[in-house]
Amino acid sequence: MTEQTLYVVATPIGNLGDMVPRAVEILQTVDVIAAEDTRHSARLLDHFHITTPLVAYHDHTDERQVEALISRIKGGESMGLISDAGTPLVSDPGYRLVRRARQEGIRVVPVPGACAMIAALSASGLPSDRFSFEGFLPPKSGQRINRLQPLVSEERTLIFYEAPHRIQDCLTDMATIFGADREAVLAREITKTFETIRGGSLQELGEFVASDPNQRKGEMVVMVRGKPKPAQDQGLDAEAERIMTILLKDLSVKQASQLGAEITGLKKKALYQWALDQNN
Incomplete structure (x- = not known):
């Protein structure tokens, strides 16, 4: 084990x-394990006959505790971090712990x-x-909606x-923000006895839950699912066509498409293709 x-x-x-197996080996041989909940992790370690000492490291760990853990590593110990x-x-x-370790030149190894x-x-x-991984949303509806709103046009x-008590x-x-028909999948209790992976529209998933x-x-x-991309054969609206027609009088197709995208908010590629089609 590397010190x-x-x-x-x-x-x-x-x-x-x-x-x-590598995780078991590492946790058996490090000097100490920093765990999110030592009581919870103790059950896991017991199962795999891991007797390495545990110390707490969680969201509420203050900077003094972080520095104490860093000092132990700099003093020659090896440490495993688990959640x-x-x-x-x-x-x-x-x-915070990983960042401080890297700042101190401590080797950080993912398992x-x-x-x-x-x-x-x-x-x-x-x-x-x-x-795009967005993690946990805010618990209150108003804050949750504010977090979701900027993601409406996200294509990823x-x-x-x-x-569980907030899922419904x-x-x-x-469904309100993305639309009731937006495709989604709910995965619950992954790898556990009652694992459920259910797909459908957001409205259907809401009704299911x-x-x-x-x-x-x-x-x-x-x-x-991200916002569906517009069909390739979908034409421009009248205003976009008017803008592009004006731009193409004095600019190349490439220049007009670039400026048109900035003005209309549409994709440059779609405007470029429309312009080419007008010349054919």
Whole structure:
């Protein structure tokens, strides 16, 4: 085991069979493990016969505790960082500790494993080439809507974590902002006994959750398909055509498309294609 190293170790999100052998080896051999909830993590460590001492590191850890952990590593110890489940720093504590370690020149080594966001996306059937992880939304509806509103035109798949007691209200607000017909997938209790992965429109998912109290229990990942791109053969509206017609009198197709995109907010590619079509 390398001294003066911080290992960021992923742990299972439900099924203990997803604990990778390297993670077990690392946690068995480091000098200390920084855990989000030491009592929760103790059960995991007991299962894998890991007797390494635990110290607490969570959202409420103050800077003095962070510096104390950094001092231990600089003093020659190796440390494993784990969260309650999944990959640390993905909507879990760890950012401040990892940043301070890197600032101090301490080696930081990732030990990959389970991550609810990636697991859910891989089984969702939604586009996965480009996505945006938005984490947890605010608990109050007004704040939640304010967070969602800027994402209306986002074309990437949107991924959210949500608490079970807020899932119904969350889906309602999403339907209001994104539209009731926007495609989405709800992944619940991934890798656990009652795992559910359900797709449909936001309205359909809202009705599904409202009709079954069991769907309002457990860990939730909500994935919303990005804003659909306009059909390739969709023409410009009258105002956009008027602007482009004026610009093309004095500018090249490329220049007119660039300026037209800035004026109308439309995609440069669509304006460029329209201009080419006018010359054919």
